[in-house]
Amino acid sequence: MLAGVLHNYKEPITVEEVEIEEPKENEVMIEVKATGMCHSDVNVFLGSTPVPTPVIAGHEIAGRVVKVGHNVSRVKEGDRVISTFIQPCGKCKNCISGMENLCETFASVRLKGTMFDGTTRVKYKDGRSIRTFLGGGFAEYSIVHENALTRMEDSNVNIEELAVLGCSGITAYGAISSANVRPGDSVAVVGVGGVGLSVIQMLRAVGAGRIIALGTKKWKLEKALELGATDFINTKESEPVKTLKEMTNGGPDIIIEAGGTQETIQMALEGVRIGGKVVLIGLPPTSALIPVRVSMIVRNGITIIGNYGSKPRVDMPKLVELVRTKRYDPQKLITGKFKLEEINEAVKLLEEGLAIRSLIIPH
Structure with missing residues (x-):
């Protein structure tokens, strides 16, 4: 072959x-x-x-x-x-x-x-x-x-x-499940590649409220709006954490990080509201050590969830059903x-x- x-x-x-x-x-x-x-x-x-x-x-x-x-x-x-x-x-x-x-x-x-x-x-x-x-x-x-x-x-x-x-689909499905997104929650998605754009579609499917896409490519951010985002932030053209907090009156309820870089992970941890959740699904290089401000995480009561895909035998049929019903x-x-x-x-x-x-x- x-x-x-x-x-x-x-x-x-x-x-x-x-x-x-x-x-x-x-x-x-x-x-x-x-x-x-x-x-x-x-x-x-x-x-x-x-x-x-x-x-x-x-x-x-x-x-x-x-x-x-x-x-x-x-x-x-x-x-x-x-x-x-x-x-x-x-x-x-x-x-x-x-x-x-x-x-x-x-x-x-x-x-x-x-x-x-x-x-x-x-x-x-x-x-x-x-x-x-x-x-x-x-x-x-x-x-x-x-x-x-x-x-x-x-x-x-x-x-x-x-x-x-x-990968894109099953990873996004797992992220939504881990985040336990409720109808009306404000959610930011950092990274608008295949996984991030899948997350955005599924956030719309579960009834999330404000869905904010963060990325660096204008055409991908416009695609995010097409697929269900309500707003976007070009992280090269503004101070993303400041802009995100201003847009959501203190930060979104949940941030799903799909970029997998030091910059995007720190952005997610600093941008979420007090008492909010950050779901990490982006994969940095295996040797990467990323510094975080632990005192901020503790004082703000931030929940950090690492999520690796989802359960193939259990969740893939549900994902296929989302496709069949045109929600993804x-x-x-x-x-x-x-x-x-x-x-x-x-x-x-x-x-x-x-x-x-x-x-x-x-x-």
Whole structure:
């Protein structure tokens, strides 16, 4: 099969012929129809998320099941599926206690680029292993754990355009759930990429009051208004914390931070009202240490919630229902489609802030 392989950080991806093994127990092979390009993938390419190379990234995967391993029960050959970036084992303490998004087995191999047994399924003809990051969807085929998958029953739905549910959608859904947004709450969203714009759509769906988007790109902020924001703040053109507090008479009830930088995280912590909540979903580089004013957090009684995606087997069907009832439209996030051999162009556009979500179409 063809795959986009990263050999060295900060270098272009090369599209080359590799071999994929049969799926093992509880594993599923997917013929990839589309994979979304996410900033988490770019972090791998830059080495900010240091998955060992050579590695195939790509974790917003939509496709068709072509083979199933031993003991697979959730999907069958021929099923159209969406794969999330979270692959719960279903057996660890967190999985069986209702926190499968924090699966301990998955966490132990996530940055190693291997399957649960510590081995890989993609290799060169000479036997050298190739790692895969959260699914390795920038390829013609991918192997994932069955618990990451959700079947798409509606044959009228374009499966390609639902690929972004696997990260943008499920991350936003988890953020809304963790924040416990109530009708009428004022909510600010820091960062208006694929995740932030998904959050905004879902805030509108749950009846949030004032929804304020914060970002640096005018066209993305205008897109935020189109998708449900009531106001926006261009953080390059104003003092964002001051402006936010003035707009909301002391700060919004909740701030959802989707930027993942020191600047945006500090902005969220300083901008929320006294007694408010900050939900952190943006991922800085793994080595980043971000200073915060703890005294301010304590005195203001701020609740900080770290949220990592959501529960694939429980929440993805609910997310699909939001799409079916037109309360969340993932197609509005897609700004381009690229062939596998054009993957480096998609990376460049995302790095330059000229894309929200590009789809890589391998076939």
